[in-house]
Amino acid sequence: MSDLVRLAQSGDEEAFGALYRTHVGRVHALCLRLAGDAHAAADLTQDVFVRAWEALPSFRGESALGSWLHRLAVNVFLGQRRASGRRERRVFGTGDPALLERPGEPATPGTRLDLEQAIGGLPTRARLVFVLHDVEGYQHEEIAQMAGIAEGTSKAQLFRARRLLREALER
Amino acid sequence: MTCSELKDRLDAYLRDALTPTEAAAFEGHLSGCAACAGLLETVGAPVAGTAALPRTVPPGEDLWPEISARLTPRRAAIPGRVVIPGWLLATAAVLLVSLSSGITAIALRSGPAAPAAAEPPRLGAQEAEFAAAAADLSRTLEQARGRLAPATIATIQRNLATIDSALAESRRALARDPDNSALEQLVLTAWRQKVDLLRRAAALSTES
Numbered sequence: 001m002s003d004l005v006r007l008a009q010s011g012d013e014e015a016f017g018a019l020y021r022t023h024v025g026r027v028h029a030l031c032l033r034l035a036g037d038a039h040a041a042a043d044l045t046q047d048v049f050v051r052a053w054e055a056l057p058s059f060r061g062e063s064a065l066g067s068w069l070h071r072l073a074v075n076v077f078l079g080q081r082r083a084s085g086r087r088e089r090r091v092f093g094t095g096d097p098a099l100l101e102r103p104g105e106p107a108t109p110g111t112r113l114d115l116e117q118a119i120g121g122l123p124t125r126a127r128l129v130f131v132l133h134d135v136e137g138y139q140h141e142e143i144a145q146m147a148g149i150a151e152g153t154s155k156a157q158l159f160r161a162r163r164l165l166r167e168a169l170e171r
Numbered sequence: 172m173t174c175s176e177l178k179d180r181l182d183a184y185l186r187d188a189l190t191p192t193e194a195a196a197f198e199g200h201l202s203g204c205a206a207c208a209g210l211l212e213t214v215g216a217p218v219a220g221t222a223a224l225p226r227t228v229p230p231g232e233d234l235w236p237e238i239s240a241r242l243t244p245r246r247a248a249i250p251g252r253v254v255i256p257g258w259l260l261a262t263a264a265v266l267l268v269s270l271s272s273g274i275t276a277i278a279l280r281s282g283p284a285a286p287a288a289a290e291p292p293r294l295g296a297q298e299a300e301f302a303a304a305a306a307d308l309s310r311t312l313e314q315a316r317g318r319l320a321p322a323t324i325a326t327i328q329r330n331l332a333t334i335d336s337a338l339a340e341s342r343r344a345l346a347r348d349p350d351n352s353a354l355e356q357l358v359l360t361a362w363r364q365k366v367d368l369l370r371r372a373a374a375l376s377t378e379s
Binding site for chain 2: 013016017024025028054115140155156162163
């Protein structure tokens, strides 16, 4: 465990600030893809680091801090989804309400979306599984455990996500 | 193998996690089922470009100021309440050891103790001054009690009880041996410690 982690665990905010600067890009990338929206991603990233500060004393260094933050980000995201029970915005980098009404479909047929936009346009569950499995490398068993879904559901959502992405990118 | 079984094993097949027998059954079904072969082609491989997605995406703005403002100081239990300082936690142990050791040492040097006197020794002028100062500080502390955390109050009370106990023991020893100047000094030391503790505790409550 690094000295910075130990200092942050003991309450040193400057040390925690240094850890934030080291890991924020990685955490934000994940939050951006999970949330599917730049503003929601910024809020989620903040929540993850605040939660990390609270939970850091329990971090025992059994995994790398980056991995620990990563899983924490997923848990915070899933916890917020469960708590709010609200529909998430599914648009990545666009304010077009048409995408909210027809997730997974481009606003204008024939428009070629880039992959990030296409991921942001996926339905929430498919996006969650796709990001965790194909982008972040989690196994279905882990995803099922974290998300509280059956392993088969995780697989089905992944296949659905890939199919939707291919369709979106071919347009 | 049925189409449904193939779908169940699709992910394992793509990860090379099937046994040779299962893989053979899987591929056997694929060779005779155009729908499943199409499915594999569509969903089997990750979407092109996925592996090249950036793993790091900095936020558009610096989030640290807002995060920093939301961090609860690790050691502040209740906002507006005073945290127990280290000196306060250490006081009782130090006093208990020093005063008890002092009494024991003096008693050993003085030989067998005389029978206990029925009345406590007369308070000298110095003791009276310490007692008055302690009373004043106790009133100040009592008035500011609401500003101290319950845990801090409990610690102060424990330390005061320790000092009072040491003071009483010193005075009993002095009562048994009234001409012992070392025991007299020990009583005054206990008073000094008590007033010092009360003064620091009172300052703690008014600073918060």
